[in-house]
Amino acid sequence: MTEPSLTGKLIAWLADLVHRVTGLPEPLVRMLGWVVGCLVIVVAVLLTVVYLIYVERKISAWIQSRIGPNRVGPYGLLQTVADAVKLLLKEDIMPAASDKGLFVAAPILVFATAVVTLVVIPWDRDASGGEISIGLLFISSVASLTVIGIMMAGWASNNKWSLLGGLRSAAQMVSYEVPQALALVCVITWTGTLSLREIGLGQTGWFFHWNLFRYWLWIPALIYFTASIAEVNRTPFDLPEAESELVSGFNTEYSGMKFACFFVGEFASMFVVSLVFSVLFLGAWHTGIPALDRVIPGPIVTYVKAWVVVLVMMWIRWTLPRLRVDQLMGFAWKLLIPLSLAAILIVGVVVQLGLTY
Amino acid sequence: MDRQECLSTPAASEEGMEATAFTTEELVINMGPQHPSTHGVLRLVLTLDGELVVECVPHIGYLHSSLEKICERRTYVQIVPFTDRFDYLAALANNFCYVRAVEKLMGVEVPRRCEYLRVLLAELQRIVSHLVWLGTFGLDLGAITLFLWCFREREVLLDLFEATTGQRLLYNYMRIGGLRNDLPPGFIEKAREFLGYFPDRLAEYDQLFTNNRIFRARVDGVGFLPRKRAIEYAITGPMARGSGIDVDLRKTDPYSVYPELEFEVPVFEAEDCLARYMVRMEEIRQSRKLALQCLDALDKMAGEPYQAKVPKTIKPPAGEVYERTESPRGELGCYLLSDGSDTPARFHWRAPSFANLQALPIMARGGLVADIVAVLGSIDIVLGDVDR
Known part of the structure; x- marks a missing residue:
């Protein structure tokens, strides 16, 4: 590898500082670095979620010609904090007939899977929570655990609406994982690697080197984006919690902190899929202009890109109505999956003919 | 279980x-x-x-408050505010039907300007009511933005109603033989201004919702109400017109000044939720046209009276009457039986929501859970009207 990136230099400098000040041996400092690094990432993402919720409310307000939160703190910036405090202080109600263990475990699982995925996100060419060579596989397998959490919630609540919501989510998430994984296969075929870092490295240089702008890779990009929206249960695919149909779906019986876990988990996983999308298709930590890459630290670029993707998701949510359950399944099986298979074929031919660049 | x-x-x-x-x-x-x-x-x-x-x-019956019986213990004048509370999203349409029934019983001739004012308000009320329907229909299908857009436009009309009647929802405005008060100054200009830019807003709704493919997929071919069954179940209003039945009391049994006004009755043959949606969207446009014509007519009648001469105590002669008008939800009927005293011996309200709701099982059966929501939204019920 060539010279370390800005972020890499910063990390090395910090590690060196700790090493010199405390006198701890190098391996211990490195281990400490992992712990601290993971904490920084998780806290940063949780803070991001707080403001994602705020921004979502503001954006919906602007789209709907309202004002949005503006009471708590300047411009309502502390609104989500106040909401979180309210949820924390609420009585923790557990339905008498619920399956207690599962009822408690479900929100934890949903929240945890959203956060765990962050580990493998590369923030720069030499900065990530844990660089593993099968990052993509890790992400798609961890993300598919969410469905278990939601089904657990639906089942454990012992409420028929929750159950319907849980079943819907099982059907939906399992179906949408297929096109999502197939879209990933296109990227893997093209780049020849499962490592997120190497996929990011492959997009170095000008923005037309981003996967999104390469021959036919915009098709898997679109498929991946659509399936991601379904994966995180947002409109037009928000059937598991379709408010006007299933009251509140799988989280009908949840209140207080457990509800907050679902809520934060939803936003966190929305941010995570956006991060993955920007790493896979939007050039990861590259600004798209080589000169700028030397000035702007990678993590900031990745972060901003993820925000842009999230904003598009929000825009979609406040524009479209909700699909019906059969249309939802039809969309996945009759349109997205054949399309992604075709995309694999095209990408395969392009790669075989050596047309990659 | x-x-x-x-x-x-x-x-x-x-x-x-x-x-x-x-x-x-x-x-x-x-x-x-x-x-x-x-x-x-x-x-x-x-x-x-x-x-x-x-x-x-x-x-049904969770909102039953025995309003018909209560009305039989009130004088004819006191009943007006009760009629507001039947179909609370179209209070002026209820007022209109009730005062017409009493006037018919007493043989009161209402001034022409008053008729125009009533029709103007009834048509604006129809727009308001349909806007609530459109917004909640969008909400039912998951399009949350549409709801607030509709309420944005509704707000303007509610402000006008508030200026006129002092209330925003339950107006208690029409009186036997006339109205409580005249239009406030500036009403006509403001109403014209609103009706002027309203078509642009309707075009926005079409862009956002009507032409949306997901919306089309959710309502097209969903919730069939065959024409024959609609007639059997005495379905009226936009629901009947969405099943291809050309019935609109403003045309088929004209009352007030409707014969003098120019408008069309939209009828769609498809018998599904989309047809009912289209009927109501077109009705909003027709109501706008009617309101504009009323405004033009009112311009020429400035200063004319808005109240007929009626006795201080209203005591209609013994007899019975059934008066019906076209409310935003369908045929609104008011049956009054008078024994010559100052209270009706029998008061009955033919509520369109009640009759239309009967058709729900036919339309819902065989569909999906999500379709029930769409079907229910397309019936446009008001539970106050159903249960009374």
Whole structure:
């Protein structure tokens, strides 16, 4: 590898500082670095979620010609904090007939899977929570655990609406994982690697080197984006919690902190899929202009890109109505999956003919 | 119900041990009376096979407040505010029907300017009511933005109503033989201004919602109400017109000054939710046209009286009367039986929501849970009107 990136230099400098000040041996400092690094990432993402919720409310307000939160703190910036405090202080109600263990475990699982995925996100060419060579596989397998959490919630609540919501989510998430994984296969075929870092490295240089702008890779990009929206249960695919149909779906019986876990988990996983999308298709930590890459630290670029993707998701949510359950399944099986298979074929031919660049 | 009963469980019977031995059971579920999209306190007992609706039984009466009986203990004048509370989204339409019934019973001739004012307000009320319907219909289908856009436009009209009547929802405005007061200054200009830019807003709704493919997929071919069944169930209003029945009391049994006004009655043959949607959207446009014509007519009649001469105590001669008008929801009927005293001996309200709701099971059966929400939204019920 060539010279370390800005972020890499910063990390090395910090590690060196700790090493010199405390006198701890190098391996211990490195281990400490992992712990601290993971904490920084998780806290940063949780803070991001707080403001994602705020921004979502503001954006919906602007789209709907309202004002949005503006009471708590300047411009309502502390609104989500106040909401979180309210949820924390609420009585923790557990339905008498619920399956207690599962009822408690479900929100934890949903929240945890959203956060765990962050580990493998590369923030720069030499900065990530844990660089593993099968990052993509890790992400798609961890993300598919969410469905278990939601089904657990639906089942454990012992409420028929929750159950319907849980079943819907099982059907939906399992179906949408297929096109999502197939879209990933296109990227893997093209780049020849499962490592997120190497996929990011492959997009170095000008923005037309981003996967999104390469021959036919915009098709898997679109498929991946659509399936991601379904994966995180947002409109037009928000059937598991379709408010006007299933009251509140799988989280009908949840209140207080457990509800907050679902809520934060939803936003966190929305941010995570956006991060993955920007790493896979939007050039990861590259600004798209080589000169700028030397000035702007990678993590900031990745972060901003993820925000842009999230904003598009929000825009979609406040524009479209909700699909019906059969249309939802039809969309996945009759349109997205054949399309992604075709995309694999095209990408395969392009790669075989050596047309990659 | 036990959880085991509502889930499909593998059959454990001895002979049914083949690979496909798998029994499923139907799930009985209560939709309402507290549910986000039953538009009030309606309770539907659904029998579901998975997501498929096998049976749908509406249970009504949660908002029953015996209003008809209460009205029989009030004087004719005191009844007006009660009529507001039947169909609370179209209070002026209710006022209109009731005062017409009493006037018919007493043989009162209402000044022409008053008729125009009433029709103007009734048509603006129709727009307001349809805007609430459109917004909640969008909400039912998951399009939250549309709801607030509709309320943005509704707000302008509510401000006008507030300036005129002092109230925003339950107006208590029409009086036997006339109106409580004249229009406030500036009403006509403001109404013209609103009706001027309103078509642009309707075009926005079309862009956002009507032409949306997801919306089309959700309502096209959903919730069939065959023409024959609609007639059998005495369905009226936009629902009937969405099933291809050309019935609009403003045309078929004209009252007030409607014969002098120019408008069309939209009729769609498709018999589904989309047809009912289209009917109402077109009705909003026609109501706008009617309101503009009324405004033009009112310009020429400035200063004319808005109240007929009626006795201080209203005591209609003994007899009975049935007066019907076209409310935003369908045929609104008011039956009065007078024994010559100052209270009606019998007061009956023919509520369009009540009659239209009967058709829900026909339309819901065989659909999915999500379709019930769409169908219910397309009926446009007001529970105050259903239960009274």
